[in-house]
Amino acid sequence: MTYKHLFSPGRAITIWLFLFLFITSFTSLIHAQADEDCMMCHEDRELTGMLNGRTVSMFVDTSIFAHSVHHSNTCLSCHADAADEGFPHADDLKPVNCGNCHTREMTDNVRGVHGQALLGNDPHAPSCKECHGHHDVLHNSNTESRTYKMNIPYLCGRCHKEGEVVARVYDVSEHNIVENYTQGIHGRGLFESGLVVTATCNDCHGNHLVLPHTSPNSSISTNRIAGTCMKCHTRIEEAHKKVIKGELWEKNPSIIPACSSCHPPHIVDVPKIQARISDQACMKCHKDENLHKIVGADTISLFRDNTELPNSVHKNIQCTECHTAVTEHLERPCSTNQPVDCSSCHAEVFDMYFESGHGTAHYNNDTDAPYCTDCHGTHATKSKYDDTSPVYRMAIPQLCGDCHREDGLASKVEGLHENNALSDYSSSVHGMGLTGKGLTVSAVCTDCHTSHMELKMDDERSSVHPANVQETCGTCHKGIYETYLESDHAYRTDPKGTEYPTCVK
Structure with a gap:
């Protein structure tokens, strides 16, 4: 008797296909049974457990989980060590390691300030679930998601707004961050105009690799912030050509001020400041003839004679239109001030200067x-x-x-x-x-x-260079200049290097 017909190619394929379907079905059955086993306990709304010395709810709402981005995952895919225990599992399961699936995000987070604080057992450090949720994690395109564009400022503000844990516990250089953001150009674009393309916290600081601005690898460090801003604001060289000389971008970029030097990131727009800080508010202090500051060995008066400005060409300009880097909420708003930049109004003159x-x-x-x-x-x-x-x-x-x-x-x-x-x-x-x-x-x-473009006479761009001085004199002495141009003495380029007489020779 022969059994050769049992192992014909067609029958072999059928057998292997049957085995594959049986195994996958059995695996699905096991998973379904595992989730069902979990929910025998965790569907109880009264179920609690101990976590870090606190009593917390262990109830899982399956209707919420069914709408989350993880709805196709099983319980054991996140709570893997529950499968290694007997049933029911032990009380002290390990925390979920999101990095098992989200490797890149976890790596970035660990490198950032949030992850480092978490590794250092800082009680205020946020974990993944603080920002994304537990069993209710939604895609960031979902308007109900914590990480939806419109919700980001509120999410970050839970810790970073004034009066909350970051402002109270840590030594931070910025204050009223969320308040100022909402009133700034980005915040108004988001909340008043509903522009989801406007910048929110994570656009500038990053999603997971959040680093202090002093770190050279930070997206907001002085050497990287231009690249961060250029994700939205392109052609910045052309936009600033009246303020920053073009060749500096290529020849000496290190001396160009960082974007945030002129555009403070967490500050109310200048028009808002102008409306809230009046000239009278400034003069409360600056009318004092004894007001001064010490710079090195020099004593510099900060007194301002209030009879000067009304008689100047700037009489209709408020203090804060020139002194723009003031901070409204400080006791001394001008303590953050910088030297006045006249090019803000006189850009073309500055180009020449x-x-x-x-x-x-x-x-x-x-x-x-x-x-x-x-x-x-x-x-x-x-x-x-x-x-x-x-x-x-x-x-x-x-x-x-x-x-x-x-x-x-x-x-x-x-x-x-x-x-x-x-x-x-x-x-x-x-x-x-x-x-x-x-x-x-x-x-x-x-x-x-010239008024602002004076140069030495040996500079070919100079108005008194030998090639240009005749034309300069000709602005007043027009007739003489025209006669000169027709004469043998008229200045011209000579390959032999002959020196021709000019008005000043």
Whole structure:
């Protein structure tokens, strides 16, 4: 007798298919039975247990679990050690290890401040379930989910809002975080306009790898925050071209201020601050003639004469429009203030200034280099048409001459064509026309050297460079300039290096 027909290829496939279906069905039966066994106890609403010395409910609502992202999981897929115990299982099962499935998220969390605090047994450290839930975990696209976009500020605020555990227990540099977020541009975009594309806490700080801003690996560290902001705000170089010189992005990016230096992340918008901090509030302190601060060995007055601003060109501008980095909720809102950035309004002028000799020197931290306030003043800034202004036409030579005179600050600079420009100008036809005859049409320093783009005469961009000085003089002496252009002396590029006479030679 032969049994060969029992093992024909067709019959063998049928047998293996039967075995596979039997095993998978049996496994499913075991799992179904296991969950059913669990629920024999855990469907009891009165069931409790001890956890970290506290009595907690052990009830599991199967109707809630059925709608969670884990609805297809079995009890044992998370509570694996329950399968190793006899039935019923021991009371002290190990905590669920979400990292068994969510490896990357767990790795990031352990590296972050939350995970490190949890490893250090910090009683206030959040675990996965604090943010995502227990048996009720929902996908972040579900509007009922704790991690749904609109709910993120509330979720983080459970610990981080003022008066809660983070603000009370830990030494944090930021306060009123949630309050300020809701009133800032991102918060208003989220809550007032319903824009789910706006930034929430996790967009800037990360979902699981949350690091302090002092960490070089943090998404909000000074060297990484631009990349974080650029996830939403593209083309930042073009957007800031009137404030930051373009070549700095490529040649010296380390000196460019971090986004948060100018755009504080947890602060109310400037218009909101302006509405809440009035000039009168500032003057409560700054009207005191004895108010001052100590910087190194210097005593610097903080007194502000309230008669100056009403007579200046900035009389309709509030204090906080220039002094923007104030913090409303502090006892001294101006304690967080930074130097005034005039480029916020005068961007094009700043472009020229930073190309000039003055601006370059100031940029390189030359303490003798003039800044806006050295020429224009601070709170008493006046129009150039005001005859009491330091930049009034008749006053320009004296203003520039304060530095460009013998033993003046400019005399320290190498390569200047003249070291006593004020004296030389005063005795020139232009100077005598201005001071001797009161002719305001006479040329002053800024007519020849420009107001904000002055450069040494050997710089090809300079208005007094040999190739450019004739055109500069021609703005007043138009007829002579046109005649000069037709003459043999007209300046031109000569491959032989011939020097042609110019107006100043």
